[in-house]
Amino acid sequence: MNIHHLELFYYVAKHGGISQAVRNIPYGIQQPAVSGQILQLEDDLGLTLFRRRPFALTPPGQELYRFIEPFFADVQSVGDRLRGELTQQLRVAAAAPVLRDHLPALLQNVRKRFPRLKLMLREALQPESEVWLQRQEIDLAVTVLEGKPPPGITAVPLLRLPLILLVHKSSRLKTARELWQRDRVGETLISLPVNEPVHRHFQRGLARLGVDWFPLIEVSSLDLVETYVANGFGVGLSVDIPKRRGPTGLRSLPLAEFEPIVIAGLWQGKLTSLTRAVLDELQARAQALAV
Numbered sequence: 223m224n225i226h227h228l229e230l231f232y233y234v235a236k237h238g239g240i241s242q243a244v245r246n247i248p249y250g251i252q253q254p255a256v257s258g259q260i261l262q263l264e265d266d267l268g269l270t271l272f273r274r275r276p277f278a279l280t281p282p283g284q285e286l287y288r289f290i291e292p293f294f295a296d297v298q299s300v301g302d303r304l305r306g307e308l309t310q311q312l313r314v315a316a317a318a319p320v321l322r323d324h325l326p327a328l329l330q331n332v333r334k335r336f337p338r339l340k341l342m343l344r345e346a347l348q349p350e351s352e353v354w355l356q357r358q359e360i361d362l363a364v365t366v367l368e369g370k371p372p373p374g375i376t377a378v379p380l381l382r383l384p385l386i387l388l389v390h391k392s393s394r395l396k397t398a399r400e401l402w403q404r405d406r407v408g409e410t411l412i413s414l415p416v417n418e419p420v421h422r423h424f425q426r427g428l429a430r431l432g433v434d435w436f437p438l439i440e441v442s443s444l445d446l447v448e449t450y451v452a453n454g455f456g457v458g459l460s461v462d463i464p465k466r467r468g469p470t471g472l473r474s475l476p477l478a479e480f481e482p483i484v485i486a487g488l489w490q491g492k493l494t495s496l497t498r499a500v501l502d503e504l505q506a507r508a509q510a511l512a513v
Contacts, residue, residue: 227263228286230256231271232294235287237357239277246359310338312496315346315354316364318443319463320485325364328503336496345443348419355490361497364504367486368419375490378501380508381464382482385424387475388451388458395457398475402433410456412447413437420483424459427480448472464511 230251233243240260244253264271271283279287316325321343333339344360351363355375364380371377389395401407413421416437428435437459441447444460448469451458461483462474485508487501 313342313360363488366419383461385477412458
């Protein structure tokens with residue numbers, strides 16, 4: 223068997239498919255090349271190693287993966303130890319405001335202890351972050367915590383953020399209560415997608431009030447919520463971030479009767495000294511913001 227073919231099969235089996243493997247193989251290789259070499263491996267063995275759609279390892283594929291996984295899983299860490307970089311690499315996923323407004327300053331402090339710090343930063347919300355943690359594609363996530371984290375993932379609450387509505391400065395609305403007192407809320411709601419925790423949190427609060435109001439505009443980030451409110455498209459659902467100067471041209475309406483969301487640090491397995499240092503900085507920054 224060709225060792226390189228086995229390596230490619232390892233990534234395919236680990237990440238659940240050829241396209242997912244291509245995104246995680248630590249060197250450049252195109253999907254057709256991976257597909258072709260996996261077919262060569264199967265031809266060499268005279269076996270089918272996995273079903274393509276939906277992806278599932280066959281019994282021979284499971285046996286082969288169990289055999290090669292211990293070796294390929296540890297290759298990178300061995301190289302890191304030999305280069306003395308194991309404790310210097312950090313992969314973090316967080317929402318855009320965290321990556322932009324908070325991580326740069328605290329990572330400067332971390333670099334004083336880890337001067338050869340190597341970073342990989344990904345923008346993501348809760349669902350993606352949890353999947354990446356389970357796949358061991360990131361070391362730490364800073365995201366909304368809704369309910370209990372998945373099995374194997376540890377969470378530490380950092381900050382509680384109240385929900386708010388954003389309106390254009392020209393809006394006649396003075397309070398959110400004015401909306402609940404109407405027979406029907408006619409304003410366009412601009413929100414994160416309906417599967418996101420912020421939106422679900424908001425809908426649970428509306429249900430307690432007996433109000434039906436669903437988004438007509440879904441966007442992928444809170445920054446885009448602000449952009450579309452500022453351009454007059456409707457009322458935006460957002461969170462009140464402490465000590466953050468709000469965008470010009472907008473006003474915020476508190477949602478005091480709604481439960482705040484919880485921002486947490488999430489990780490899988492045992493904390494390294496580097497991950498612990500970052501988490502300590504996050505907790506210190508969260509305490510400073512809460513004052």
